[in-house]
Amino acid sequence: MAGTGIFTEILDGEVYKFYADGEWRTSSSGKSVAIVNPATRKTQYKVQACTQEEVNKVMEMAKSAQKSWAKTPLWKRAELLHKAAAILKDNKAPIAESLVKEIAKPAKDSVTEVVRSGDLISYCAEEGVRILGEGKFLLSDSFPGNERTKYCLTSKIPLGVVLAIPPFNYPVNLAVSKIAPALIAGNSLVLKPPTQGAVSCLHMVHCFHLAGFPKGLISCITGKGSEIGDFLTMHPAVNCISFTGGDTGISISKKAGMIPLQMELGGKDACIVLEDADLDLVASNIIKGGFSYSGQRCTAVKVVLVMESVADELVEKVKAKVAKLTVGPPEENCDITAVVSESSANFIEGLVMDAKEKGATFCQEYKREGNLIWPLLLDNVRPDMRIAWEEPFGPVLPVLRISSVEEGINHCNASNFGLQGCVFTKDINKAMLISDAMETGTVQINSAPARGPDHFPFQGLKDSGIGSQGVTNSINLMTKVKTTVINLPTPSYSMGDGFISRL
Numbered sequence: 335m336a337g338t339g340i341f342t343e344i345l346d347g348e349v350y351k352f353y354a355d356g357e358w359r360t361s362s363s364g365k366s367v368a369i370v371n372p373a374t375r376k377t378q379y380k381v382q383a384c385t386q387e388e389v390n391k392v393m394e395m396a397k398s399a400q401k402s403w404a405k406t407p408l409w410k411r412a413e414l415l416h417k418a419a420a421i422l423k424d425n426k427a428p429i430a431e432s433l434v435k436e437i438a439k440p441a442k443d444s445v446t447e448v449v450r451s452g453d454l455i456s457y458c459a460e461e462g463v464r465i466l467g468e469g470k471f472l473l474s475d476s477f478p479g480n481e482r483t484k485y486c487l488t489s490k491i492p493l494g495v496v497l498a499i500p501p502f503n504y505p506v507n508l509a510v511s512k513i514a515p516a517l518i519a520g521n522s523l524v525l526k527p528p529t530q531g532a533v534s535c536l537h538m539v540h541c542f543h544l545a546g547f548p549k550g551l552i553s554c555i556t557g558k559g560s561e562i563g564d565f566l567t568m569h570p571a572v573n574c575i576s577f578t579g580g581d582t583g584i585s586i587s588k589k590a591g592m593i594p595l596q597m598e599l600g601g602k603d604a605c606i607v608l609e610d611a612d613l614d615l616v617a618s619n620i621i622k623g624g625f626s627y628s629g630q631r632c633t634a635v636k637v638v639l640v641m642e643s644v645a646d647e648l649v650e651k652v653k654a655k656v657a658k659l660t661v662g663p664p665e666e667n668c669d670i671t672a673v674v675s676e677s678s679a680n681f682i683e684g685l686v687m688d689a690k691e692k693g694a695t696f697c698q699e700y701k702r703e704g705n706l707i708w709p710l711l712l713d714n715v716r717p718d719m720r721i722a723w724e725e726p727f728g729p730v731l732p733v734l735r736i737s738s739v740e741e742g743i744n745h746c747n748a749s750n751f752g753l754q755g756c757v758f759t760k761d762i763n764k765a766m767l768i769s770d771a772m773e774t775g776t777v778q779i780n781s782a783p784a785r786g787p788d789h790f791p792f793q794g795l796k797d798s799g800i801g802s803q804g805v806t807n808s809i810n811l812m813t814k815v816k817t818t819v820i821n822l823p824t825p826s827y828s829m830g831d832g833f834i835s836r837l
C-alpha cells in the first residue's frame with residue numbers, strides 16, 4: 335500500500351512530505367496540492383505546496399552536496415545507484431499502486447514502469463563507470479603546423495545542479511532517466527515532479543534515500559508548476575535542465591539561462607503505410623502504438639497516413655481490433671482508462687467535434703463518461719481538421735488517406751513536431767529512403783514508434799525537443815569536457831631515435 339511500510343515516513347497525516355537535506359519535511363506554506371484520481375475524479379492524495387524560500391534552501395544544499403559528491407569515486411556512485419535500483423524493484427507494488435491511482439495507468443503497465451526504471455538506473459550505473467572512466471588523449475602534431483609538443487588529456491566533469499522535470503505519463507521512468515545519469519556523472523539533482531505522478535515520484539525518491547545517498551544531493555520539491563515552476567527553472571543555482579513534457583518546455587527554453595537543456599517535448603508521430611505492407615502487422619502496431627495507455631504517450635501513433643488502395647482493408651482490420659479493446663478501471667487492467675484530467679478530456683473532445691463538423695468518418699460511436707473516452711478511429715480525416723496536426727494525447731486516432739508516398743512524407747514534415755515516425759513496407763530500400771526523408775528524431779521501420787529500449791538515443795526535431803536522451807547521451811549531456819594540456823620543451827615522438835640526446 336502506498337504510504338505504508340517503509341514509506342510511512344514520507345506521509346504527514348494525509349499529506350505527503352517533500353524531500354530536502356536528506357529528510358522528509360512539511361512545507362512552511364501550510365498548503366497542499368490535491369491530486370485528483372482521473373478515474374474517480376475525487377482527491378486521491380495531497381502533496382506539499384513548497385515555497386520559493388524552500389526552493390532556495392534546496393538549491394543551496396544541492397550546490398554544496400554536489401561538491402563532495404563529485405569527489406566520490408565513480409564505483410561508489412555506481413554502487414549506490416545499484417542499491418537504489420534494487421530497493422525500487424523490491425517495492426514495485428506500492429509505487430505501481432500510486433501510478434494506478436494518480437494517472438490511471440493500467441496496473442500491469444504501472445508495475446512494468448517501475449521495474450523498467452530500476453533496470454534503467456542499473457544500466458546507467460554500468461554505462462557511467464565505463465564512459466566516465468575513460469577520456470581522450472590527443473597529440474598536437476595531427477594539426478597542420480604543429481610538432482608533437484603538446485599532449486592533451488580530456489575527461490568529463492559534472493555540470494553542478496541538475497533540475498529534472500518529468501511529465502505525468504511516465505513520472506517514475508522519466509524521472510529516473512534524468513536522476514541516474516545526473517548522479518553517476520557527479521551532479522546533484524533537484525526533482526520537480528508533475529502534480530499527477532508526484533506521489534509515485536516521492537516513493538521512488540525514498541528508495542534513493544534508503545540507498546544512503548548523501549544529504550542534500552537529491553531533493554524533491556512539490557507544488558504547482560505555475561507557482562514554483564518559473565522560480566525553479568530560472569534559478570541561478572541550476573546548471574542544467576532536463577525536462578520532458580509539452581509546450582511548457584518551449585517557454586522554459588526561452589527563459590532559462592546559458593545552461594545545457596535537454597527538452598523532450600510533444601509529438602505527432604506519423605505511421606506511413608505503403609501498398610505492399612503486411613496489413614495485419616500494421617493493424618496490431620496501430621493498436622499498440624495508438625491506444626496503449628489510452629494514447630497518452632509521446633511516441634503514440636498520432637496520425638495514420640495510408641495509401642488509398644489499401645486504406646479500406648487496413649481500416650477494417652484496425653476497427654476489428656478496436657472493438658476488442660477493454661474500457662474501464664486501471665485496477666482491472668483495462669486497455670483504455672480515464673485520461674489524466676477533465677481539461678485533457680475536454681481538449682480531446684474538442685478535436686473530435688471539430689473533425690465531426692468537417693466531415694470525418696467515425697468508425698465507432700463517440701462515447702465519453704467523465705474522463706473516460708472510448709477508443710475512436712477517425713477515417714477520411716483531411717488536412718483542414720485540427721486532429722490532423724494537433725496532439726490529442728488520448729484514445730482517438732485520425733486516418734488520412736494518401737495517393738502517394740510523397741504526400742505522406744510532406745504531411746509528416748509539415749508538422750511543427752518531429753519526434754518519431756514509422757513506415758510499413760516490405761521493401762527495405764524504400765523504407766530507408768522514406769526514413770531519410772522524414773524530419774523526425776527517429777523512424778521505426780515496420781514497428782510502432784517507441785522510446786525504449788532506454789539506452790537507445792531518443793530525440794525530437796523542431797518543436798519536439800533539444801538534445802538527445804538515452805542512457806549514454808544523457809550522461810554525456812550532463813557533463814562537460816575538461817582538458818589538461820601537457821606542454822613539452824621539445825617534440826616527443828614515441829619510438830623515435832635519439833631521445834636520450836634530446837633530454
Ligand SMILES: NC(=O)c1ccc[n+]([C@@H]2O[C@H](COP(=O)([O-])OP(=O)(O)OC[C@H]3O[C@@H](n4cnc5c(N)ncnc54)[C@H](O)[C@@H]3O)[C@@H](O)[C@H]2O)c1
Binds near residue numbers: 794
Ligand atoms: N518527448 C518525450 O520524451 C515525451 C515523453 C513523455 C511526454 N511527452 C509530452 O508531454 C506532454 C504530456 O505531459 P504533461 O501534460 O505532463 O506536460 P506538461 O508540459 O503540462 O508538464 C510537464 C511538467 O512540467 C511542469 N510544469 C508546468 N508548468 C511549469 C513551469 N512553468 N515551469 C516548470 N515546470 C512546469 C509540470 O508540473 C510537469 O512536471 C505531451 O505533450 C507529451 O507528448 C514527451
